[in-house]
Amino acid sequence: MSIIFKNACLLRQFINPNSLCLTQIRWSRYDVRSNYLEPTIDKKELHSPLSELDERRYRPIKAALDEHNTLLNYDPLIKRFTRHLMKKGNKNLARYVTEMALENVKIIQLKKYHKAETEEEKSRIELNPRKIFSQAVENCKPLLILQKVVRGGVMYEVPIPVMPNYQTYKAFYWLVEAAKEKERNTRIWDSLARELIDASNSEGKAVRKKIELHRTCEANRAYAHYRW
Amino acid sequence: MPRLTDIEFAKRVVSKFENYARRPAYRGIFRRDLLPKALNNTVSTKGRVSQEKPCISAISLMLVCLEKHDYIQSRCSTEIQQFNDCMKKFEAKKKAKQNVEEKGLLSGRGRIQPDRLNEFLSRYPQPRETPDQY
Numbered sequence: 467m468s469i470i471f472k473n474a475c476l477l478r479q480f481i482n483p484n485s486l487c488l489t490q491i492r493w494s495r496y497d498v499r500s501n502y503l504e505p506t507i508d509k510k511e512l513h514s515p516l517s518e519l520d521e522r523r524y525r526p527i528k529a530a531l532d533e534h535n536t537l538l539n540y541d542p543l544i545k546r547f548t549r550h551l552m553k554k555g556n557k558n559l560a561r562y563v564t565e566m567a568l569e570n571v572k573i574i575q576l577k578k579y580h581k582a583e584t585e586e587e588k589s590r591i592e593l594n595p596r597k598i599f600s601q602a603v604e605n606c607k608p609l610l611i612l613q614k615v616v617r618g619g620v621m622y623e624v625p626i627p628v629m630p631n632y633q634t635y636k637a638f639y640w641l642v643e644a645a646k647e648k649e650r651n652t653r654i655w656d657s658l659a660r661e662l663i664d665a666s667n668s669e670g671k672a673v674r675k676k677i678e679l680h681r682t683c684e685a686n687r688a689y690a691h692y693r694w
Numbered sequence: 695m696p697r698l699t700d701i702e703f704a705k706r707v708v709s710k711f712e713n714y715a716r717r718p719a720y721r722g723i724f725r726r727d728l729l730p731k732a733l734n735n736t737v738s739t740k741g742r743v744s745q746e747k748p749c750i751s752a753i754s755l756m757l758v759c760l761e762k763h764d765y766i767q768s769r770c771s772t773e774i775q776q777f778n779d780c781m782k783k784f785e786a787k788k789k790a791k792q793n794v795e796e797k798g799l800l801s802g803r804g805r806i807q808p809d810r811l812n813e814f815l816s817r818y819p820q821p822r823e824t825p826d827q828y
Contacts, residue, residue: 609774610753625753627748627781680760680765681765684760687753690753690754
């Protein structure tokens with residue numbers, strides 16, 4: 467039973483035998499020693515001919531994920547966000563939450579658009595929820611982070627540059643954290659949509675958290691030369 | 695299905711306060727010097743912490759600008775751009791060094807780096823010793 471409770475995928479299969487369980491549960495199935503390459507998803511790259519010295523000719527390649535596709539609305543950032551939201555392998559629910567949030571963004575922006583009277587006001591309103599999402603994530607990315615360093619028995623918090631991968635993670639974390647601060651009867655996608663729109667205008671709780679971190683970085687600027 | 699607890703109890707009589715005392719440290723079998731000597735498939739990577747501190751002046755310039763303009767990033771776009779360019783340059787330099795290591799196996803000092811050595815050892819491990827050898 468413990469196996470079933472650990473993996474929501476298997477539990478869903480237990481309840482509904484028609485549902486498929488395709489998720490890789492744990493560990494990579496690709497051996498590190500055989501040097502697997504990542505699959506190519508870009509359509510242009512797939513159609514272009516391979517050169518003779520291309521690595522893809524002689525090295526094994528990983529299978530594409532089931533979420534990879536060549537559709538126009540394919541967005542790796544949103545895919546990553548769904549993975550960030552996911553709990554216990556229940557991607558179905560995570561996907562539903564993100565889609566509902568984006569839909570709510572669209573509805574809120576459309577309401578604003580129809581309320582606006584002049585053409586100038588209407589032209590300013592962004593209606594594409596995907597663009598709003600990427601803008602919101604961009605505005606929440608921190609420039610620096612703090613790392614704890616012990617020097618002579620005293621602990622200092624040293625501001626250091628961040629890798630882009632961690633920047634996006636931090637932005638996601640703050641956005642979700644801000645969306646979770648809500649009343650009990652409001653849904654997560656409603657609060658998330660509002661938070662996304664606020665963050666795209668560089669307002670709201672998530673952006674404020676980023677500014678707070680920058681402020682502490684400024685206070686600890688003197689320790690920047692300490693070794694990390 | 696047989697219960698393991700019954701089998702376990704059959705082997706020895708459990709006295710009342712057995713758990714109170716500490717077990718003797720019986721390490722005779724696992725002592726290293728008694729084991730047959732064999733080479734490991736890893737080397738230590740202890741001294742391999744990067745001690746470079748890139749773009750400190752760019753960081754301080756950026757923070758001063760941010761403080762001046764109430765932490766609004768759009769007003770300090772030039773400083774942020776400079777910082778990002780500096781970081782990109784540093785990353786490119788790091789990557790170039792890595793590429794040289796990968797191609798020629800050797801770093802500037804003329805030694806194989808431990809990370810690289812571990813990679814190779816995992817790909818081509820030491821041959822297993824047969825029991826006849828000892």
